[in-house]
Amino acid sequence: MIFLALFTILYAFASAEKCTGPQRPKCDAGWYTSYRPQGIWCLRVGGSLMYKEAATQCAQYGGVISGVQNDFERDLLVREAQRQLAGYKVPMSGMWLGAQRNGSGFYWTDGFTTGTAGFTYGPGQPDNMNIDARVPQTCLILITMAPSYTGVWTRFKNGELDDTWCNSPSDPPYRMYACGKRGPKDIQFV
Numbered sequence: 001m002i003f004l005a006l007f008t009i010l011y012a013f014a015s016a017e018k019c020t021g022p023q024r025p026k027c028d029a030g031w032y033t034s035y036r037p038q039g040i041w042c043l044r045v046g047g048s049l050m051y052k053e054a055a056t057q058c059a060q061y062g063g064v065i066s067g068v069q070n071d072f073e074r075d076l077l078v079r080e081a082q083r084q085l086a087g088y089k090v091p092m093s094g095m096w097l098g099a100q101r102n103g104s105g106f107y108w109t110d111g112f113t114t115g116t117a118g119f120t121y122g123p124g125q126p127d128n129m130n131i132d133a134r135v136p137q138t139c140l141i142l143i144t145m146a147p148s149y150t151g152v153w154t155r156f157k158n159g160e161l162d163d164t165w166c167n168s169p170s171d172p173p174y175r176m177y178a179c180g181k182r183g184p185k186d187i188q189f190v
Helices: 002-020 051-060 071-088
Strands: 032-036 039-047 092-097 099-102 105-108 139-145 161-164 175-182
Touching: 032 071, 039 051, 039 071, 051 175, 071 092, 071 139, 071 175, 092 161, 099 139, 139 175
Parallel strands: 092 175
Antiparallel strands: 032 039, 039 175, 092 139, 099 105, 139 161
16 A cells, blocks of 8 residues: 555656656846747846946846847836836836837847847837937837826837937936846757
8 A cells, every 4th residue: 555655656756747847947047038939038127327338238247238029028028127117216217129220110139039029119109200400210118117107108008119319318218228148058959
């Protein structure tokens, strides 16, 4: 009887291990893990820097300003930005993304984001508003608002994109950035 009980427990454990398989690798502490079709991509959100300064700080972490592969990453970036905004008591932000204008549209510049699923624009965007003698809007920001936000940006939904000037310090005045880097080798791609 004891042998049967022990056999049943061992069989159940072995079967569970076969079902779940080995754990997939994750990014280091402080980074979120995204399992992209092309491999693991690590993401983190930083704040309060202009585009060039954000790119420099991200490079110090071993990353680049990141694109958005899919809705999972968009939601992840929005949730982390909202968490940080609440701590700073800031109602909304525009998050720099790794994208540049190519004619009337945009392309990802991080070398790892593919496709167009990450391009979810806000109403009327990208509009390339070329006013007051500024150059065309060649950068993209991801809009993030606190649930209590009631300002002019409410025409956007959280996570929608707006084209903007890469050197624009205003509207929205608080800027964050999405930093990304290649993650550990994924067991599915070995």
